[in-house]
Amino acid sequence: AQKVTQAQTEISVVEKEDVTLDCVYETRDTTYYLFWYKQPPSGELVFLIRRNSFDEQNEISGRYSWNFQKSTSSFNFTITASQVVDSAVYFCALSEAPRQNFVFGPGTRLSVLP
Amino acid sequence: GAVVSQHPSRVICKSGTSVKIECRSLDFQATTMFWYRQFPKQSLMLMATSNEGSKATYEQGVEKDKFLINHASLTLSTLTVTSAHPEDSSFYICSARHTGYEQYFGPGTRLTVT
Numbered sequence A: 001a002q003k004v005t006q007a008q009t010e011i012s013v014v015e016k017e018d019v020t021l022d023c024v025y026e027t028r029d030t031t032y033y034l035f036w037y038k039q040p041p042s043g044e045l046v047f048l049i050r051r052n053s054f055d056e057q058n059e060i061s062g063r064y065s066w067n068f069q070k071s072t073s074s075f076n077f078t079i080t081a082s083q084v085v086d087s088a089v090y091f092c093a094l095s096e097a098p099r100q101n102f103v104f105g106p107g108t109r110l111s112v113l114p
Numbered sequence B: 001g002a003v004v005s006q007h008p009s010r011v012i013c014k015s016g017t018s019v020k021i022e023c024r025s026l027d028f029q030a031t032t033m034f035w036y037r038q039f040p041k042q043s044l045m046l047m048a049t050s051n052e053g054s055k056a057t058y059e060q061g062v063e064k065d066k067f068l069i070n071h072a073s074l075t076l077s078t079l080t081v082t083s084a085h086p087e088d089s090s091f092y093i094c095s096a097r098h099t100g101y102e103q104y105f106g107p108g109t110r111l112t113v114t
Helices: none
Strands: A003-005 A010-014 A019-021 A024-026 A030-037 A046-052 A059-060 A065-069 A074-079 A088-096 A102-104 A110-114 B005-006 B012-013 B019-026 B032-039 B046-051 B065-073 B076-081 B088-096 B103-105 B108-111
Touching: A003 A102, A010 A019, A010 A065, A024 A074, A046 A059, A046 A065, A046 A074, A046 B065, A074 A088, A074 B065, A102 B032, A102 B046, A110 B103, B005 B088, B012 B019, B019 B032, B019 B088, B019 B108, B032 B065, B046 B065, B076 B088
Parallel strands: A010 A110, B012 B108
Antiparallel strands: A003 A024, A019 A074, A030 A046, A030 A088, A059 A065, A065 A074, A088 A102, A088 A110, B005 B019, B019 B076, B032 B046, B032 B088, B065 B076, B088 B103, B088 B108
16 A cells, blocks of 8 residues: 655754655555655645656755655655745655555645744 | 646635535646645545546545536546535645646645535
């Protein structure tokens, strides 16, 4: 069965600190996709990244970076030099064939304090 | 990227009435759309999978007679909450599958039942 775990329910950091959000997933499929979404108070999901199961390269996009390790079934997300605008709930999600619906983790609420 | 819209963005209705939520893919055709529900401070949970021209597939625990889904065209799926009750108050988000594993989320509809 598919499952996504985000062990950190809430994280609070001070601006400019680095922060890592953990994501661990379970799947029996060899082909799957992992995602990270940001959900600000407005509720709309903001797409951050999609990574397929065959691509374990880490990715960096500005202050954001992702570490995908199949050996530990983890797909962690790091924000470098956090800013107040990064405050939101972050969801890790898994999608696999054939239905391709998303299974979301419980989310991590990040608060960045000035 | 592709755009998915939802209408209305917010709706307040009285207990016992029905409310319809529309999900449209604006610039692509979507044979499959998904409906998710998010209660306050919780994660998104899949309610049903909507396939164009066929009956929706509901997740366990979701009442198909209460949450009517119609996917009459390749760009429109509707979710009707019948005989709404306060416990149906939630944030409803749809997603539309584009190609392969590409999916796009709508901005969500916040339903409040008084």
